[in-house]
Amino acid sequence: MQHEDKHIHVDDGLPDDICQRLGIPLNNMVLSHLISALNIFDLLEISAPISFTDYAQPIVDRLAAVIMPRLSHSKLNCTPEDAEKISHAMACYCLKFTTTNHWALLSQDNISTNYFQDIYPSIYYLIESFLPSINYPKEIVPPTYLNAAILNMISIIFYYLDITNVDAITISLNFSGSPFTNNMIEAILKDHISHASVHFVTEVLDDSADIYLSDTLCDDVSKPQVIWKNPPTVSDWQSLAELIIRLKKNKNDQQSK
16 A cells, blocks of 8 residues: 555545534534535535535635636636536635645646647636636735636536537548448547547538648648648657647637737
């Protein structure tokens, strides 16, 4: 055990289990303090029905009220129900930063959010935009934990939402030879980049797509063209990835104006 990571998991039935064992009602103050402490040390499911103490509940309510309007009006197309669940879960997460025992929290020494800045800019910059409001009028999330906070709030969005169409890019595949070639290229691409909300159109010349990928230039296409005359090399993959990231950023910038 000294050489392995240790994990503690608490399921949603914990409040009922404690009440049954101690013979106390669900609204008992001892239970509220215990549940609040478990949340601070990140030992609760984010969907757990938690009753907080008089100290913690106003903080959760204020943070949820800050976050929910931004989610509701974001490009994520949250339903009101999803926006409420996500904002409450994020508020509960931020509550743990109000304890002075920051040693219990992850440091951001080895945490990078670059992937999300590149692949899901709408999500990343949405969260970055409401962090100042979370920290007003006094600091809740200290600067040394900002990356950890952003990463965990992104994970909450992934928990509740289907993000397959967030910051989506469409690639039109039009290789000569046969339809089997398009199907093969699509299968290869899906294995490598479908996680990045990239969708594919095959066998039809679609100028509404964001990228035209073929082995031959097409004068009828106005969108960026990527030409692979031979099986793609490492530099070909890198160039395609850089183009996808650039288009995602441009789309996010245009929608933010």
